[in-house]
Amino acid sequence: MLTHSPKTVDELFLITNKIKGSYLFHAGGTDLVPYLKSSSDIPNNIIFLNRVTSISEITVHADSLSIGSMVTLDQLANNPLINKNCSTLADAARLIASPQIRCKGTVGGNILVDNRCHFYNQSPFNRGSHGECFKAGGSSCQLVPSTKSSDHPTCRARSVSDLVPTLLILNASLVVRSADLERKISVRDFFKDDGITRNTLKVEEIVVSIEIPDQECSFVKYRKLRIRNAIDFPALGVAVGIKKSRDLSVAITGVNTAPLFHSYQLSDFSDFEQMVAHACSEGKKRIKPLKQDAFPPAYKKLMVDQFIRSMISEY
Amino acid sequence: MTSSKAIINIDVNDTIYERAIEPTLTLLDFLRIELGLSGTKKGCDNGECGCCTIHLDGRPVLACLILAAEAQGSKVVTIEGVANGEQLHSLQSAMVEEGAIQCGFCTPAMVMNGVALLKNNSRPNQEEIKECISGTICRCTGYTKIEKAITSASKEMLK
Ligand SMILES: Cc1cc2nc3c(=O)[nH]c(=O)nc-3n(C[C@H](O)[C@H](O)[C@H](O)COP(=O)(O)OP(=O)(O)OC[C@H]3O[C@@H](n4cnc5c(N)ncnc54)[C@H](O)[C@@H]3O)c2cc1C
Ligand code: SF4
Numbered sequence: 001m002l003t004h005s006p007k008t009v010d011e012l013f014l015i016t017n018k019i020k021g022s023y024l025f026h027a028g029g030t031d032l033v034p035y036l037k038s039s040s041d042i043p044n045n046i047i048f049l050n051r052v053t054s055i056s057e058i059t060v061h062a063d064s065l066s067i068g069s070m071v072t073l074d075q076l077a078n079n080p081l082i083n084k085n086c087s088t089l090a091d092a093a094r095l096i097a098s099p100q101i102r103c104k105g106t107v108g109g110n111i112l113v114d115n116r117c118h119f120y121n122q123s124p125f126n127r128g129s130h131g132e133c134f135k136a137g138g139s140s141c142q143l144v145p146s147t148k149s150s151d152h153p154t155c156r157a158r159s160v161s162d163l164v165p166t167l168l169i170l171n172a173s174l175v176v177r178s179a180d181l182e183r184k185i186s187v188r189d190f191f192k193d194d195g196i197t198r199n200t201l202k203v204e205e206i207v208v209s210i211e212i213p214d215q216e217c218s219f220v221k222y223r224k225l226r227i228r229n230a231i232d233f234p235a236l237g238v239a240v241g242i243k244k245s246r247d248l249s250v251a252i253t254g255v256n257t258a259p260l261f262h263s264y265q266l267s268d269f270s271d272f273e274q275m276v277a278h279a280c281s282e283g284k285k286r287i288k289p290l291k292q293d294a295f296p297p298a299y300k301k302l303m304v305d306q307f308i309r310s311m312i313s314e315y
Numbered sequence: 316m317t318s319s320k321a322i323i324n325i326d327v328n329d330t331i332y333e334r335a336i337e338p339t340l341t342l343l344d345f346l347r348i349e350l351g352l353s354g355t356k357k358g359c360d361n362g363e364c365g366c367c368t369i370h371l372d373g374r375p376v377l378a379c380l381i382l383a384a385e386a387q388g389s390k391v392v393t394i395e396g397v398a399n400g401e402q403l404h405s406l407q408s409a410m411v412e413e414g415a416i417q418c419g420f421c422t423p424a425m426v427m428n429g430v431a432l433l434k435n436n437s438r439p440n441q442e443e444i445k446e447c448i449s450g451t452i453c454r455c456t457g458y459t460k461i462e463k464a465i466t467s468a469s470k471e472m473l474k
Binding site: 003026037042050074097098099101104231 | 319321339341360361362363371374375376377379380384385387446447450451
């Protein structure tokens with residue numbers, strides 16, 4: 001394996017153009033390094049992003065806020081601009097992992113964090129004893145053994161980013177770049193319902209920044225369910241947003257293969273309470289918790305309802 | 316697959332080390348095996364126990380989640396670099412005085428967490444202290460004595 005440390009985005013793409021063999025981008029490495037330790041399929045090249053200073057800034061524009069993908073979770077949580085303009089994002093960052101991981105893990109890496117499955121996310125030794133699953137190149141799913149091996153094997157590993165629900169509510173977009181193209185994609189269109197491919201980012205693309213438009217919602221909250229109050233990934237994470245028009249949106253992480261997002265227009269309901277009741281029952285219907293997860297499925301369904309209602313009660 | 320050694324220069328506890336290393340070597344194994352600095356502990360090796368906490372460019376981080384090659388040009392402080400010669404850091408003394416050490420496995424990391432907090436916050440409150448050690452697991456002390464040690468070190472450092 002070779003390592004590369006470009007200092008600019010242009011230099012980075014000069015490197016990717018010359019590289020022979022596979023490569024992966026390394027942001028904070030808090031998700032990637034465990035992967036490198038447990039995978040038999042490690043890339044030929046690792047490209048460190050930590051010296052590309054242009055993608056680690058937070059800037060305010062006329063009608064949006066731009067967060068460089070290499071901003072760390074700790075910087076996000078403590079940044080005065082973020083705390084003033086979208087404090088829920090700072091709150092969500094504070095709930096991620098541990099203080100040490102937040103000092104290294106980045107915003108970009110959090111959006112792209114690999115899905116979790118308690119069969120796959122084990123040491124190679126333990127994993128080998130079960131037999132490799134679809135995600136590790138095998139021919140079965142250990143988590144849901146009834147899943148049939150077919151042309152499109154389904155991996156049910158859970159999407160777990162703690163920042164994504166709030167970014168969905170805030171209608172954020174990702175600025176994505178490859179050697180010859182820059183594109184912008186809404187976070188709402190970014191994720192795939194597949195625990196292996198996870199999202200629409202191409203191998204040769206990097207996330208440059210995250211853009212958050214002003215005033216999407218006047219009220220945003222995020223709440224997280226986990227066993228321990230530190231370190232644990234979300235077993236369930238729910239964000240709610242209420243617009244000035246009192247339209248409601250709900251985003252959910254930690255349960256399904258992709259994060260969920262739904263919005264509800266007040267005009268479609270007789271009153272606000274009826275809209276909230278509908279959002280709760282839709283949330284319960286749409287999450288697909290597995291009995292193999294940390295909390296029983298019925299409990300997670302109950303907590304979706306509880307989280308939505310308790311956050312909205314603060315509105 | 317091509318594998319070629321990465322050349323790194325790292326400042327560890329104010330000494331510059333130049334080494335040719337395997338690109339997949341973690342900073343934790345670099346410190347413990349290449350440099351023989353075994354004060355930084357290897358627990359889960361997966362980011363979950365927090366026992367390998369060190370300071371990288373002034374921030375507390377987990378050495379098991381960092382590739383040594385990434386730390387090229389960085390400044391690292393480990394538990395071996397906290398005392399000033401024979402003079403213990405106030406937090407190290409407070410850990411001893413408060414009985415905040417039992418098996419001792421998490422102690423280096425707890426000290427590195429506390430030192431990082433006290434550097435930026437001379438009067439941390441209980442919540443901030445709890446938060447600062449929340450990423451390191453201790454199976455003996457029940458955390459209370461470690462929290463007391465950080466509080467008493469902060470008072471000592473203000474004198
Ligand atoms: C013990 C432990 C607990 C954790 N708990 C949580 C938790 O509670 N909540 C949570 O959300 N996460 C958690 N994580 C996961 C992870 O630490 C965070 O999601 C973190 O933000 C990942 O960011 P990173 O910069 O370290 O990503 P990396 O590890 O560097 O990268 C992650 C992935 O994204 C790709 N990538 C990163 N940045 C870019 C970019 N700019 N362009 C293109 N590709 C890129 C990498 O190639 C890699 O595939 C935990 C991890 C550990 C080890
Ligand atoms: S859910 Fe995905 S990662 Fe988990 S065992 Fe099944 S295929 Fe593997």
